[in-house]
Amino acid sequence: MSAALLFGAQAASGQPASAPPLGVSLPQFGVLGGAAVTGSTGAGTVVNGDVGSSPTPAISNFLGSTPPGPSRTDPTHSVHYTNDAVVQQAILDARAAWVDMGNQGALASAQALGPELSGQVLTSGIFNFASAANLASPGGVVTGTLTLNGPGIFIFNVGSSLTANVGSIVTGTANPCNVYWRMGGDGSATLNGVNFWGTVIADQSVTVSSATTLTGRAVGIIGAVTMPGAGGNTIGGCSSLPGGPPGPGGSAGGSTLDSVGMAILLGLLALAGVFAVNRFTL
Numbered sequence: 001m002s003a004a005l006l007f008g009a010q011a012a013s014g015q016p017a018s019a020p021p022l023g024v025s026l027p028q029f030g031v032l033g034g035a036a037v038t039g040s041t042g043a044g045t046v047v048n049g050d051v052g053s054s055p056t057p058a059i060s061n062f063l064g065s066t067p068p069g070p071s072r073t074d075p076t077h078s079v080h081y082t083n084d085a086v087v088q089q090a091i092l093d094a095r096a097a098w099v100d101m102g103n104q105g106a107l108a109s110a111q112a113l114g115p116e117l118s119g120q121v122l123t124s125g126i127f128n129f130a131s132a133a134n135l136a137s138p139g140g141v142v143t144g145t146l147t148l149n150g151p152g153i154f155i156f157n158v159g160s161s162l163t164a165n166v167g168s169i170v171t172g173t174a175n176p177c178n179v180y181w182r183m184g185g186d187g188s189a190t191l192n193g194v195n196f197w198g199t200v201i202a203d204q205s206v207t208v209s210s211a212t213t214l215t216g217r218a219v220g221i222i223g224a225v226t227m228p229g230a231g232g233n234t235i236g237g238c239s240s241l242p243g244g245p246p247g248p249g250g251s252a253g254g255s256t257l258d259s260v261g262m263a264i265l266l267g268l269l270a271l272a273g274v275f276a277v278n279r280f281t282l
Contacts, residue, residue, distance in 0.1 A: 016109070017126045017153040020100040020180055022199075023093025025086050030077070030217055030236030032090055033205075036060070036224040039071025040210065040231030047073045048236025049217065052080035052087035053224075061227075070231065076241060094219045098201050101182040105157035118144035124152025124174070133158045135193060136165040144168035148197065154179045160187045162200070166209075168193035176215040177238035188223065199238065208235055 030049020031037055037053045039045050039061035051073055053059055061069025062079050073079060080087045104110070110126040117135040133156070136144025144165060148154055149172045156162075162183055170176075170193075179198030183189055189202045192209045198216040200206055205223030208214055210230050215237045218225045227233060 016124060017104060017155045019153050019178070020097035020104075020155070021093075022097055023089065025090035026093035026097065026217075026219075027240045028077070028086075028242055029090050029219070030073070030239050031225050032087070032094060032217070032219045033225040034091060034220055034222045035205075036226075037062075038224065038226045038228075039065075039069050040227040040229060040233065041069065042210075042230030043232040044070030044072055045208070045227045045231050046234045046236075047071070048077070048234070049073070049239030050077045050080060050086075050090075052084075052090060054083045054087040054091045057081060057083040057087070058224075071227065074236070077239065091221065094201055094221050097180075097199075098182055098203070098221060101155050101157060101180060101201070102184070104155055105182075110157070117146045118168070121147040121149065121172075122154070123148075123150045124154050124178070126155045127157070129156070129158045131159045133162045134165070135163070135170075136168040144193070146170045148172040148174035148179060150174060152178065154198070156181045156198075157184070158182065158187060158189075159184050162187070162189040162191075162202075164191045164193035164196050164212075166192045169195040170197040171195070179216065188220070189218075191218075208233055 028050050029052060030047040031051045033053040035056045036058035037051055041061060059065050059079060059081055062071045064079060104126050105128050107126060110128050113127050113129055115129060115132055115134055117133060135146055148170060154174060162181060176197035181198050181200045183202035185203050187202055188204045189200050190207045191212050191214055193212060196214050200216060201219040203221055205220040206218040206225045208218055208227050210232055212233045214235045217238060218235055
């Protein structure tokens, strides 16, 4: 009985969210669609990360596409105009991350939230929505603000669709690259706000409107990722180059020395130098 009570108490306390696996290809993408990717006209869209679509490689309104458009990526990343192996793997990686987030939503530690995110102040964890999630009520006078504070991983499992309304923002002390959004079966995301955070993975489509900054990724596994309107928006900031260093909170393909490791290395080099000098003087 004591053991049962002990294990029961541990299960009830739950566990913090863990970052979903992004695989080998998804980390380098800022925008990834299943059916298509359509960039903005006018001022265009800056994507800090690769752009791709699989299995339908329909990419338009990007430099190099037919017809060409004003949307563009930063110079270190690529637009994949064909259904190449990298894009195919990225879609598989996105689906695996989507499934993982759903599994974490079934944990005892997951918290249920109501549909309205405006005014919420949250620390890291797993958050479930029975159906839709909304940031700023449609037609509301007050601009919606979602505040995410502290370290750790934030996972939001939205039963259907996510809408960030015009003028809404996400702010706080959290790392935007530690924030993940999952739209359930047939679910889509529409981001119209000034500023939004996180890797957004929808079963269907993602829309990022003009003048919106999405610090993260926009992924529509089955549907399209669309950037309608006159542009002036930015997507990305969490993508990494293959085999290179990560973005903020991203996944690295290589390894780097942290400050502690560098201090140890310098200390060893100094000792080696002293040993060499002593040996030479002897």
